[in-house]
Amino acid sequence: xxxxxxINFNILSGDKKYDIIENKYIILDxxxxxxxxxxxxxxxxxxxxxxxxxxxxxxxxxxxxxxxISKINEFKQIEKLKPVLTVEDYQALEDxxxxxxxxxxxxxxxxxxYKQQIIRRFGQGGNIICNLYTAGYFHSIFIPLYEDLxxxxxxxxxxxxxFDKLIRDFPLAIFINHLMATDEVKTLxxxxxxxxxxxxxxKLYVHGINKTNCKNIQDAIKLLDEEHEISFKITALEEKxxxxxxxxxx
Amino acid sequence: MGTIxxxxxxxxxxILDAFGKKIKNGIIVERDGGTAVLTTNGETVAAKEFAxxxxxxxIFIKNDITSLIEFAKKK
Numbered sequence: 001x002x003x004x005x006x007i008n009f010n011i012l013s014g015d016k017k018y019d020i021i022e023n024k025y026i027i028l029d030x031x032x033x034x035x036x037x038x039x040x041x042x043x044x045x046x047x048x049x050x051x052x053x054x055x056x057x058x059x060x061x062x063x064x065x066x067x068x069i070s071k072i073n074e075f076k077q078i079e080k081l082k083p084v085l086t087v088e089d090y091q092a093l094e095d096x097x098x099x100x101x102x103x104x105x106x107x108x109x110x111x112x113x114y115k116q117q118i119i120r121r122f123g124q125g126g127n128i129i130c131n132l133y134t135a136g137y138f139h140s141i142f143i144p145l146y147e148d149l150x151x152x153x154x155x156x157x158x159x160x161x162x163f164d165k166l167i168r169d170f171p172l173a174i175f176i177n178h179l180m181a182t183d184e185v186k187t188l189x190x191x192x193x194x195x196x197x198x199x200x201x202x203k204l205y206v207h208g209i210n211k212t213n214c215k216n217i218q219d220a221i222k223l224l225d226e227e228h229e230i231s232f233k234i235t236a237l238e239e240k241x242x243x244x245x246x247x248x249x250x
Numbered sequence: 251m252g253t254i255x256x257x258x259x260x261x262x263x264x265i266l267d268a269f270g271k272k273i274k275n276g277i278i279v280e281r282d283g284g285t286a287v288l289t290t291n292g293e294t295v296a297a298k299e300f301a302x303x304x305x306x307x308x309i310f311i312k313n314d315i316t317s318l319i320e321f322a323k324k325k
Contacts, residue, residue, distance in 0.1 A: 005253050005254070006254045006255075006256065007253065007255045007256070008255075008256045008257070009255065009256065009257035009258060009261040009264070009265065010256075010257070010258045011258055011260065026295070029317075030261055030264055038264075041266045041268075042264075042267065045255070045265075045268035046270075047270060047271070048253060049268075049301075053252045053305070054252035054253075054305045055252050055253045055254070055255065055304070055305045056253075056254050056255070056302060056303075056304050056305070056325075057255040057256075057257070057265060057269075057302050057303045057304075058254070058255070058256055058301060058302030058303075058311070059256070059257060059258075059259055059262070059300070059301055059302060059313065060256040060257060060258055060259075060302065061259075062301040062302065062313050062318065063254075063256050063302070065318055066297060066318055066321060066322045066325070069318060069319055069322040070322045070325070075319075091316050091320075092317075094316070094319045095315045095316055095319065098315055113303070114315045117314045117315055117316070117317075121314070121316060181264065192252070241321075
């Protein structure tokens with residue numbers, strides 16, 4: 001067997017046993033081969049297997065998926081996080097990129113099986129990472145946070161600790177990014193409190209990074225308090241450098 | 251990449267047979283001896299998880315998304 005040849009074992013219509021496309025792509029339909037011909041085919045594969053030549057044998061739908069994965073650029077964008085995440089979190093993140101790709105390509109029917117694979121292999125943490133990635137939090141929160149903290153002494157450890165906390169708190173947390181004005185932050189917090197109350201959850205963690213967000217969050221909470229529409233209290237406020245975490249209970 | 255062989259799911263057993271493998275209790279094993287084949291991570295390969303084989307002492311590839319991304323990055 002020669003180099004750079006693609007041989008596709010597939011079903012052919014009509015009487016053809018094989019079809020050659022552009023001299024390098026051969027489709028073989030073993031259903032139409034005699035027993036002797038099948039034996040010769042298997043011997044040829046055996047020789048390939050025993051030679052030093054490089055080869056890949058792959059189920060065709062899977063091969064198509066691998067070709068797709070190879071073209072997704074987003075894998076490179078998250079590479080900077082590889083040294084600071086656990087192996088499992090990073091793998092879950094990579095899997096999430098493919099799910100996001102399917103979502104954007106409107107191939108939602110295919111997402112279910114891959115989501116199940118993430119949950120089976122990585123548990124709820126993997127599921128949360130997937131939800132966060134597809135909601136855009138990695139590009140709007142985590143990567144900017146990492147880029148900010150990685151320039152500071154002790155910043156990497158702080159990033160790891162913040163990341164773990166964000167993943168753990170996710171169902172009860174909201175994240176404020178730099179594109180939000182104070183009024184928007186106030187509305188987001190208010191709506192989230194009402195949502196949580198509806199499900200019997202009496203706590204909300206408000207996370208923000210960078211000085212503007214820290215100020216917006218504090219101003220928004222003050223405005224919300226002055227409206228007297230919702231009764232709540234601040235039970236914890238951690239402000240460390242450019243990161244803020246406010247715990248509200250209601 | 252040298253020769254690439256793609257196969258319709260229907261011909262899976264033919265391909266495995268060509269590589270001296272068979273399916274026993276749902277797992278891919280050596281036809282001689284019955285030892286289960288392993289991925290580079292040391293995992294057995296269920297027949298339904300079988301994606302393919304790569305040259306290099308026969309590297310078995312599973313079809314879950316984590317394995318495929320790992321393979322795509324290395325190829």
